[in-house]
Amino acid sequence: MTLPARFRGSHRDCQTDLDRLGPLYRQLGQALAGIERERTGLSGRLDEARTRAAALMGNEDGIYFDREPADEARLVEAEAQMMAAFRRLEELQAQSAMLTAWRAEIEDSGVGGALRQWAGSGGLSTWFLRMVRARMAAIRRLARFSGWMLLIVIVYATVSGIEQRPSVSWLMPDVERSLAFLSAAAAFALGYPRQRIAIFAIGLAAVVTLEFAQAWVPTRHGTLHDVLVKAVGLGLGLLLVSGLERLKPSVRAL
Incomplete structure (x- = not known):
């Protein structure tokens, strides 16, 4: 074989x-x-x-x-x-x-x-880990679906008029933008574990493209500051998933 x-x-x-x-x-x-x-x-x-x-x-x-x-x-x-x-x-x-x-x-x-x-190996914790791992394919499909849905929401929020833009009132705009890209990047990193470098590169290109696209919306305008904030969220999302995996080598070895 x-x-x-x-x-x-x-x-x-x-x-x-x-x-x-x-x-x-x-x-x-x-x-x-x-x-x-x-x-x-x-x-x-x-x-x-x-x-x-x-x-x-x-x-x-x-x-x-x-x-x-x-x-x-x-x-x-x-x-x-x-x-x-x-x-x-x-x-x-x-x-x-x-x-x-x-x-x-x-x-x-x-x-x-x-x-x-x-x-x-055996035990209750190992059984739980095996059960999670047996459902890993479903978890990854869910992560991919969540990532694409978040991307659609991000695109709509970025290029829609300011009056139509969804927002969270109790969050600072920069934190809101960063968290949105962090969540999308983490979802894509879980869903496509072999493509994380490509996810970062494509995500960064999408950030720049969306900021330029705001020039076509009368009530919106892109800024370099927004690009940096979103890029930081994108990178943190990928680092978060990679860091969590490296923190548990014994779990991954089961």
């Missing part, structure tokens, strides 16, 4: 790797454990069939005797069971080798230690 390039590249996001490889790693372990249990059961049945066939073929001193038709049928049945057990054991051996190779390759992908902890 060859892992996709996103799992092999040095730029890959460790959290995303754990989200995607963790369940697969655990399923491989469960499959290998199931194969081992089946092999143990088959080995026991194979020994029973051998013992039964030996008893039907001759006595314990190796002296063979003529068999009754019923004994002959039981001997044929025992031999058939032995052959079926042999074939199944060979199949299980091949499956076990294949799954073991896959598991070894995943462990060598750079997150093997974290995956072993992820698979072997």
Whole structure:
């Protein structure tokens, strides 16, 4: 099995790797454990069939005797069971080798230690973290939706007339602008964890473009001060998400 390039590249996001490889790693372990249990059961049945066939073929001193038709049928049945057990054991051996190779390759992908902890850890807090991680795809979709909705609101508030501009009365205008871009940047950073540099660059270009666009609105005008305030909010939003991730390395390793 060859892992996709996103799992092999040095730029890959460790959290995303754990989200995607963790369940697969655990399923491989469960499959290998199931194969081992089946092999143990088959080995026991194979020994029973051998013992039964030996008893039907001759006595314990190796002296063979003529068999009754019923004994002959039981001997044929025992031999058939032995052959079926042999074939199944060979199949299980091949499956076990294949799954073991896959598991070894995943462990060598750079997150093997974290995956072993992820698979072997327990407890209420770990269960909660796994539950959150299992819903990470939904959380990221929600973050993307929130980010785009915030962007639409920001665009409308920036290029609409001053009388139509939504505002929060108890917040200073600069704080309001900064918080709006901080929230949008944080939402996009959660929704697109691999694209944070692009988010900052595109967000900065959008800030400048929107300030220039205000020149077409009679009651609005863009200023360099507003650009700086919004750019600071944008950067703080990205730094907030990155900082929270770095504060909890042990959580990300589960």
